[in-house]
Amino acid sequence: MANKQISQMGLPKSIANVFAARNVFTAKALSLMELRVQNEHLAGHLPTHMKGLDEALCGGIPFGVLTELVGPAGIGKTQFCLKLSLLASLPANYGGLDGHVIYIDVESKFSSRRLIEIGVKSFPEIFHRKEMAQEMAGRIHVLRPASLSEFTESLQQIKVSLLQNQVKLLVIDSMAALVTGEFEHGAPRQKTLGWHVSFIKSLAEFSRIPVVVTNQVRSQSRDETCHYFFQVQSWNETIEDRTRHDSHLVAALGINWAHAVTIRLVLEAKSGQRFIKVAKSPIAPPLAFPFNITSSGILLLSDDGIELTGPDINTIHCQGHNDIINFGGESLQ
Numbered sequence: 105m106a107n108k109q110i111s112q113m114g115l116p117k118s119i120a121n122v123f124a125a126r127n128v129f130t131a132k133a134l135s136l137m138e139l140r141v142q143n144e145h146l147a148g149h150l151p152t153h154m155k156g157l158d159e160a161l162c163g164g165i166p167f168g169v170l171t172e173l174v175g176p177a178g179i180g181k182t183q184f185c186l187k188l189s190l191l192a193s194l195p196a197n198y199g200g201l202d203g204h205v206i207y208i209d210v211e212s213k214f215s216s217r218r219l220i221e222i223g224v225k226s227f228p229e230i231f232h233r234k235e236m237a238q239e240m241a242g243r244i245h246v247l248r249p250a251s252l253s254e255f256t257e258s259l260q261q262i263k264v265s266l267l268q269n270q271v272k273l274l275v276i277d278s279m280a281a282l283v284t285g286e287f288e289h290g291a292p293r294q295k296t297l298g299w300h301v302s303f304i305k306s307l308a309e310f311s312r313i314p315v316v317v318t319n320q321v322r323s324q325s326r327d328e329t330c331h332y333f334f335q336v337q338s339w340n341e342t343i344e345d346r347t348r349h350d351s352h353l354v355a356a357l358g359i360n361w362a363h364a365v366t367i368r369l370v371l372e373a374k375s376g377q378r379f380i381k382v383a384k385s386p387i388a389p390p391l392a393f394p395f396n397i398t399s400s401g402i403l404l405l406s407d408d409g410i411e412l413t414g415p416d417i418n419t420i421h422c423q424g425h426n427d428i429i430n431f432g433g434e435s436l437q
């Protein structure tokens with residue numbers, strides 16, 4: 105019975121199509137999904153522990169949909185993902201989700217040392233006990249696909265583990281690197297991710313967990329050629345030289361991707377200050393919060409968001425970016 109195909113269950117075609125669109129093909133998958141929905145006693149958000157942002161998003165990063173973090177290199181997207189991973193794995197009495205995390209680390213930016221540093225500074229009661237720190241870090245399963253086909257394979261494999269292994273967060277850092285193929289060996293190639301976008305969206309809906317995906321920026325010059333802003337260190341000129349005309353910065357993944365995400369948070373730099381901007385949300389007004397990155401991770405400098413209007417909502421700023429991405433002393437790895 106468990107392996108009976110949905111198509112053989114005599115459901116009206118319109119309903120069977122809804123399940124097919126969500127990759128639910130068997131009775132077993134259907135009952136796992138029902139169980140998951142029944143057990144969903146949590147409010148349906150992963151709190152970021154950044155008060156102003158959580159209030160704007162009515163509780164944090166929502167379950168069941170895609171949340172995008174977009175911004176220039178070094179602005180803090182990975183730092184944000186590390187903090188969310190920590191929070192998803194933290195015990196519920198510390199405001200966490202007490203779960204496991206699947207972290208798809210496309211560019212090898214994940215750092216367990218940095219994760220533990222954030223943990224020790226933010227939750228010393230837990231992270232000063234070595235075995236607890238190890239247990240928390242052990243709940244984050246890092247996958248490093250070396251090619252687009254390996255990424256495709258990983259997505260298909262995690263479909264079942266998302267439901268079975270108490271996974272409470274899926275992170276993909278970064279989706280944009282997959283498009284250009286820059287992380288693969290050999291010459292970068294432009295790729296389209298149409299299938300992947302709908303598959304990831306259906307994973308979010310099906311598993312009812314928050315899915316957080318990072319996206320980078322590219323400049324769009326007058327002749328419409330695009331330059332990607334991924335590998336800061338490898339450039340001779342500085343990122344700021346290239347982004348002097350920051351009105352030309354756009355998200356690296358195009359319009360289809362933009363439609364697939366429910367929440368878009370833009371991380372940007374303005375006059376040498378970092379901001380998190382709620383640029384797309386079905387509920388939150390467009391607000392910008394100044395933030396900083398310290399040894400304890402990402403922190404808002406004010407919980408009162410600055411209201412945005414007009415083109416400011418969608419523009420990605422990169423002013424004074426170089427002054428803020430270099431912080432003194434500590435190693436990033």
Ligand SMILES: Nc1ncnc2c1ncn2[C@@H]1O[C@H](COP(=O)(O)OP(=O)(O)OP(=O)(O)O)[C@@H](O)[C@H]1O
Pocket residue numbers: 175176177178179180181182183184213218221320334397398399400428429430431434435436
């Ligand atoms: N221990 C730390 N203390 C203070 N700031 C830190 C620490 N570790 C990292 N940072 C800050 O985080 C920045 C890097 O952020 P992050 O790696 O999240 O950028 P990103 O947006 O993911 O960039 P990319 O697109 O290149 O992956 C550094 O420039 C630095 O300012």
